């Protein structure tokens with residue numbers, strides 16, 4: 001972590017004396033608001049997102065950017081999935097990784113220090129960077145996901161609102177409710193250094209998973225019949241579960257693929273695709289093509305060296321899941337948990353298998369499509 005702007009590989013405490021995992025508060029919490037008086041306003045080409053494909057928190061933000069079609073407005077850099085003594089780093093030659101497109105930094109920590117020369121904090125992804133002010137806007141995934149969802153409609157290529165009126169209280173409540181036992185729960189289990197906090201974390205985790213499995217017997221999504229941010233928040237933990245958390249973090253009471261409803265629900269989300277990949281607008285062009293004139297303006301604004309095409313574009317949920325990065329990251333990055341850094345092989349899950357969840361009422365918003373494979 002950084003201490004007064006200096007990188008310290010020895011100040012790496014994540015557990016307290018009683019053996020419980022303690023997640024640090026994220027320090028950069030500015031807001032982008034669609035409001036002429038706001039310091040940070042939505043603009044195309046101004047903001048840059050730093051992610052790791054491995055990280056469930058960063059995955060939420062990448063997924064929201066993809067589903068809304070913000071690839072032309074918000075560019076992305078992807079760090080190396082292996083996080084060593086120097087923290088997250090840029091290794092553009094490695095498969096799926098990119099350089100730092102804003103400053104060509106070697107390490108993510110360089111950007112934290114640039115934003116705050118006295119920073120004392122962990123150096124985490126995701127990071128939302130502002131090219132105008134040359135600083136970090138925000139590094140809290142839930143807030144970045146919300147800003148992409150609600151403040152960038154002018155630049156979004158498709159009509160996707162995952163925080164719809166009438167559902168907002170429920171979405172907030174569910175995101176809060178699943179955070180501690182599920183999203184953070186897998187870390188509480190995996191990083192516990194004593195039996196008791198591990199038992200408590202695993203107990204909370206599986207009680208919560210059992211609860212949501214029951215809820216999902218009668219409704220398609222967590223908040224009812226609409227796909228919402230709450231599903232994104234759940235998805236990025238569930239999709240990593242059987243391949244990583246089950247084994248590496250000892251969350252092995254049950255696998256997600258053994259749940260009657262969570263497993264088809266996970267496949268339903270995984271197979272959610274963007275509608276404009278298959279459906280043309282009335283004049284035969286895709287929605288994206290029909291808005292080509294606006295896209296050209298964005299191209300000019302971003303200049304020649306536009307990095308957006310290096311990250312996912314025109315893709316659905318499945319293309320944001322990089323299981324190779326996920327597995328490499330977890331199994332090789334925590335030597336206390338897995339000292340020999342051996343990557344567990346299985347399981348080989350059929351995320352693309354039919355899910356039959358469309359028998360339940362509801363579906364994704366009109367800009368999205370609920371099945372992965374095109375019929376044509």
Ligand SMILES: N[C@@H](CCC(=O)N[C@@H](CS)C(=O)NCC(=O)O)C(=O)O
Nearest residue numbers: 055056057122123124125139140141
């Ligand atoms: N609360 C943050 C947590 C982000 C986070 O912990 N990211 C992890 C990767 S999964 C990280 O970068 N960890 C580096 C570290 O803690 O040193 C968020 O939701 O954005």
